[in-house]
Amino acid sequence: MSARNPADPALGKVSEQVSVSGPGEFDLIARYFAPLAGPGAFGLGDDAAVLTPTSGQQLVFTADAIISGVHFLVDDPAADVAAKLLAVNLSDLAAMGAKGVGYLITTAWPRALDEGWIATFAQGLAEAQAAYAVALLGGDTVATDGPMCLSLTAIGELPIDTALRRNGARPGDHIYVSGRIGDAGVGLRILRDGLLGGPAADRLMAVKRYHRPRPRLALGRSLRGLASACIDVSDGLVADLTHLSNRSCARMVIELARVPISPLADLIGGAAGAIVAGDDYELLFTALPADETRLLAAASAAALAVTCIGQVVEGEGVEVLDQAGNAVVIDHGGYRHF
Amino acid sequence: MSARNPADPALGKVSEQVSVSGPGEFDLIARYFAPLAGPGAFGLGDDAAVLTPTSGQQLVFTADAIISGVHFLVDDPAADVAAKLLAVNLSDLAAMGAKGVGYLITTAWPRALDEGWIATFAQGLAEAQAAYAVALLGGDTVATDGPMCLSLTAIGELPIDTALRRNGARPGDHIYVSGRIGDAGVGLRILRDGLLGGPAADRLMAVKRYHRPRPRLALGRSLRGLASACIDVSDGLVADLTHLSNRSCARMVIELARVPISPLADLIGGAAGAIVAGDDYELLFTALPADETRLLAAASAAALAVTCIGQVVEGEGVEVLDQAGNAVVIDHGGYRHF
DSSP: OBOOTTTSHHHHTTOTTOOOOSOOHHHHIIIIIGGGBOTTSGGGOSSSEEEOOOTTEEEEEEEEEEEBTTTBOTTSOHHHHHHHHHHHHHHHHHHHTOEEEEEEEEEEEETTOOHHHHHHHHHHHHHHHHHTTOEEEEEEEEEESSSOEEEEEEEEEEETTOOOOSSOOOTTOEEEEESOBSHHHHHHHHHHHOOOOSOHHHHHHHHHHHHSOOOOHHHHHHTTTTEEEEEEOSSOHHHHHHHHHHHHTSEEEEEGGGSOBOTTGGGGTHHHHHTTOOOOOOEEEEEOGGGHHHHHHHHHHTTOOEEEEEEEESSSSEEEEOTTSOBOOOOOOOOOOO | OBOOTTTSHHHHTTOTTOOOOSOOHHHHIIIIIGGGBOTTSGGGOSSSEEEOOOTTEEEEEEEEEEEBTTTBOTTSOHHHHHHHHHHHHHHHHHHHTOEEEEEEEEEEEETTOOHHHHHHHHHHHHHHHHHTTOEEEEEEEEEESSSOEEEEEEEEEEETTOOOOSSOOOTTOEEEEESOBSHHHHHHHHHHHOOOOSOHHHHHHHHHHHHSOOOOHHHHHHTTTTEEEEEEOSSOHHHHHHHHHHHHTSEEEEEGGGSOBOTTGGGGTHHHHHTTOOOOOOEEEEEOGGGHHHHHHHHHHTTOOEEEEEEEESSSSEEEEOTTSOBOOOOOOOOOOO
């Protein structure tokens, strides 16, 4: 792990607003992050980490960045922010059918940040890496005058040529989704907007699904050789189905009534609201109808429900049908950064 | 490459300040970053990239984050910022003796950023990845209300068990540095403080050394089996020597007069100033005196000068001697983030 930039006095002076009070970044790394270092990371004390790939495996890489106030609420618990950042990257690995191996993290902490926040963040990272059997391989710690900015690169592996892709869906395939859609969207609205209603237990569950998504790694691995295309539901069911449609050059038709939705979905507009809410990190995939029995067995082994919600047809785009078979107009104007 | 967070409408609404004008992040990725994607990155259109490791090789990982106004000047050219971010990560790989393979980048762009800046940034990345034979494997593009925040993870490879480490220096080893020390520090002072003096050609060279450091990848590879410890000079010669000292549990003694310094070093306090300036990205390493002939041949093959500047002795810490053999007091208070 590096704390290099700008430990050098020259580069450091680029900013004259730099504080030299409080613990140094080397101390922060040694205290909170070095204990998370895996084999080959040399206690974060070298220029880089070294990893020996497993024979016969390919490596899989993904990276995500998150900004305080944009991707997480400024008062989200530090441990949840850390665990979620790791989980959403592992969810990308799950969508490829890979298992997790390790990760690197870079953190830009606001200068006024309480050290306790960092300690709790590292604790959340420790819990998540233990839960998902990955280890810290490196990273960087810097300070910023802006909002907290965190970036994580996850590394996974899978047997050669078994990666699940987005481009393999073919007309005639069925469309499946794991778990339930809309929980995280409800959770966010409860936290951010003070959304009321629903039983307390469901409300807690929804908030937990928002704060601590669980990457579907076991399911993803069991879909190798079964799913023709796969993606994780991060942008929202319709948006992610659109990615599958675009990449596979095929039309995706789903029936709204078949989508397994949150018990609190009524709070966000019912099924139509749930399918445009994001952050559920379920797997959305396609497969031959003939493979459905094997699919359901794989899902059962992963302790997850899997539901057929529609099918792939010739054409392009995504169509959502109501119970009468009429097209539902989906308002998923969508979030754009710029 | 993902643009996921928060392309999902739910998560997106965390921030109410979000603009939806201008090109979307998917457009930015498609336009500027997809053309940089290497084999296995699927045009940045999948959840993750897949890489087949070379048989008999280990993989090497490092990551750095940089913030506008802290790690680079807000008016540094976009192409230089990009090329330097990649180069400083590759410099870490060089210090391990690895060759570069690929990289992932996450970018948090200020919302008001001109798209032309991003285009030029991508151009700089393209030039640098061509120069160093690496390819883009993935990343993420988000927007921020704060200063630009960039993070890059570099992936390299080297034959199993040949990594150069920081902990192998032993009493009796000589200490060497490649190239010249202080150029980048002078360059920064010229750009940031309007430092005057020196021939125009030297001034241009110093600024170029600051903007476009060249990772010493060929030298690093040729040091495998020769150097007992190695680090790249990013924090400054004395600071990085201190890292080698700490990790190797040995004392590093260098002679100031032997350090190859910038022709403009007088502008920053001479040799004493040069050895506490950072950002030169030369290799600093130790080796047995008996290997010096092989070392010099390796350096010559890499078209680099290598200079013996001192030796490793029993003890701890770093000592800098003047020509009379007296210890020089080094003021390298050092930059700390917190």
